[in-house]
Amino acid sequence: xxxxxxxxxxxxxxxxxxxxxxxxxxxxxxxxxxxxxxxxxxxxxxxxxxxxxxxxxxxxxxxxxxxxxxxxxxxxxxxxxxxxxxxxxxxxxxxxxxxxxxxxxxxxxxxxxxxxxxxxxxxxxxxxxxxxxxxxxxxxxxxxxxxxxxxxxxxxxxxxxxxxxxxxxxxxxxxxxxxxxxxxxxxxxxxxxxxxxxxxxxxxxxxxxxxxxxxxxxxxxxxxxxxxxxxxxxxxxxxxxxx
Amino acid sequence: xxxxxxxxxxxxxxxxxxxxxxxxxxxxxxxxxxxxxxxxxxxxxxxxxxxxxxxxxxxxxxxxxxxxxxxxxxxxxxxxxxxxxxxxxxxxxxxxxxxxxxxxxxxxxxxxxxxxxxxxxxxxxxxxxxxxxxxxxxxxxxxxxxxxxxxxxxxxxxxxxxxxxxxxxxxxxxxxxxxxxxxxxxxxxxxxxxxxxxxxxxxxxxxxxxxxxxxxxxxxxxxxxxxxx
Ligand SMILES: Nc1ncnc2c1ncn2[C@@H]1O[C@H](COP(=O)(O)OP(=O)(O)OP(=O)(O)O)[C@@H](O)[C@H]1O
Ligand SMILES: [Mg+2]
Numbered sequence: 089x090x091x092x093x094x095x096x097x098x099x100x101x102x103x104x105x106x107x108x109x110x111x112x113x114x115x116x117x118x119x120x121x122x123x124x125x126x127x128x129x130x131x132x133x134x135x136x137x138x139x140x141x142x143x144x145x146x147x148x149x150x151x152x153x154x155x156x157x158x159x160x161x162x163x164x165x166x167x168x169x170x171x172x173x174x175x176x177x178x179x180x181x182x183x184x185x186x187x188x189x190x191x192x193x194x195x196x197x198x199x200x201x202x203x204x205x206x207x208x209x210x211x212x213x214x215x216x217x218x219x220x221x222x223x224x225x226x227x228x229x230x231x232x233x234x235x236x237x238x239x240x241x242x243x244x245x246x247x248x249x250x251x252x253x254x255x256x257x258x259x260x261x262x263x264x265x266x267x268x269x270x271x272x273x274x275x276x277x278x279x280x281x282x283x284x285x286x287x288x289x290x291x292x293x294x295x296x297x298x299x300x301x302x303x304x305x306x307x308x309x310x311x312x313x314x315x316x317x318x319x320x321x322x323x324x325x326x327x328x329x330x331x
Numbered sequence: 332x333x334x335x336x337x338x339x340x341x342x343x344x345x346x347x348x349x350x351x352x353x354x355x356x357x358x359x360x361x362x363x364x365x366x367x368x369x370x371x372x373x374x375x376x377x378x379x380x381x382x383x384x385x386x387x388x389x390x391x392x393x394x395x396x397x398x399x400x401x402x403x404x405x406x407x408x409x410x411x412x413x414x415x416x417x418x419x420x421x422x423x424x425x426x427x428x429x430x431x432x433x434x435x436x437x438x439x440x441x442x443x444x445x446x447x448x449x450x451x452x453x454x455x456x457x458x459x460x461x462x463x464x465x466x467x468x469x470x471x472x473x474x475x476x477x478x479x480x481x482x483x484x485x486x487x488x489x490x491x492x493x494x495x496x497x498x499x500x501x502x503x504x505x506x507x508x509x510x511x512x513x514x515x516x517x518x519x520x521x522x523x524x525x526x527x528x529x530x531x532x533x534x535x536x537x538x539x540x541x542x543x544x545x546x547x548x549x550x551x552x553x554x555x556x557x558x559x560x
Binding site: 138140159163164166167169170171173175177178179180181190191194195236239240243 | 456458459461462463464465466467468469470472476477480481484
């Protein structure tokens with residue numbers, strides 16, 4: 089069954105058409121990597137799926153429900169769609185464990201003790217058990233991003249969207265975040281990852297999508313996508329990136 | 332030699348007056364502190380509500396709040412206070428002296444505090460709101476749990492400034508004959524002609540109040556800073 093189904097999605101910012109008719113189906117357990125040049129609309133696509141941007145036209149189905157953009161609807165749907173941002177966006181006034189507990193406690197009204205146990209498990213999973221009571225400002229970028237991943241996992245989302253999760257990190261911190269993401273993929277989590285990490289895409293993705301100027305220009309399994317691309321612009325894009 | 336004796340004389344006279352009148356100011360000091368306390372408290376509540384209203388982005392509401400802020404900023408506080416106590420009764424609204432002063436001062440403080448809060452809220456990184464909303468929080472939940480705690484912390488220095496202004500502004504309540512420090516100063520000054528020592532006492536009291544207040548706010552600020560590098 090598809091977790092996400094997008095039909096003919098268009099997005100305008102004023103007169104600028106950023107998404108020009110995107111169709112995309114994401115099945116349960118699938119890992120999709122999205123690549124594309126700067127300004128091609130990758131972030132906008134993710135943000136539309138999470139309703140941080142309002143689509144101009146088209147349909148978005150999540151977990152079998154067509155989403156109407158009503159406040160209550162969106163708040164409910166967002167619990168099923170986690171998001172990890174390039175700049176982590178941890179809550180700086182909360183400790184690591186409080187960040188992770190925040191969703192379950194505030195949104196799901198889970199008792200604190202229960203939420204704490206779940207949060208601790210997730211923090212262990214991302215390898216930060218000794219940092220549970222630190223504030224985000226005391227952590228490295230890579231550690232912060234791992235906390236952000238744990239925070240989104242705490243809501244038990246059906247799918248997690250990653251928007252260039254490693255591009256704000258120093259090179260030596262990228263690996264630790266990718267390792268966590270690979271583990272999630274292995275567990276069978278549904279993920280959509282916008283990334284420039286081609287190695288990650290090759291290894292982990294079930295499907296790679298190339299977006300160019302607001303359209304899906306090519307998509308396919310990574311072997312075919314990277315070794316035998318058809319689209320001319322994709323060829324030159326890969327040429328630029330892989331050198 | 333003459334002038335030295337005269338100087339010693341006047342210094343002694345100065346201290347005698349200071350010792351004699353310092354305790355006599357206590358009721359005024361209490362009134363000043365009460366005025367300040369209630370007008371800050373109520374002013375902060377008003378400021379918070381106005382800031383929240385402004386963030387609704389509803390045109391009519393913004394017009395009304397802007398009108399309020401314009402009036403407060405654009406007219407003298409002295410006039411605002413007189414208007415409430417002397418002007419409103421002609422509209423059939425009579426408010427006692429002390430509540431009049433508190434309302435007037437709070438109304439005034441509220442306008443400035445609302446701008447402080449709004450500025451602080453708007454200064455919080457947009458990513459914070461997005462992270463909160465993307466977890467599934469409602470607008471109000473993200474405001475309450477994520478934005479306001481950070482904004483509040485950030486607004487403390489400016490808030491402290493405004494509180495200190497509020498202490499000093501409370502002296503204007505003397506215009507509606509509230510027996511606070513300034514009114515006593517004028518009364519004692521007129522009665523004794525010992526202007527210098529009397530004003531000296533008044534100034535010292537104001538300074539003491541504002542300095543203690545600054546210290547407290549500084550402490551609060553440091554306490555809330557623990558989670559920053
Ligand atoms: N809020 C906005 N208002 C107006 N234009 C926007 C807005 N957000 C994005 N855009 C524009 O939409 C286009 C696509 O932006 P988007 O962020 O989706 O690109 P991207 O593929 O994620 O690029 P990058 O790799 O640089 O992150 C860009 O031209 C950008 O300037
Ligand atoms: Mg982007």
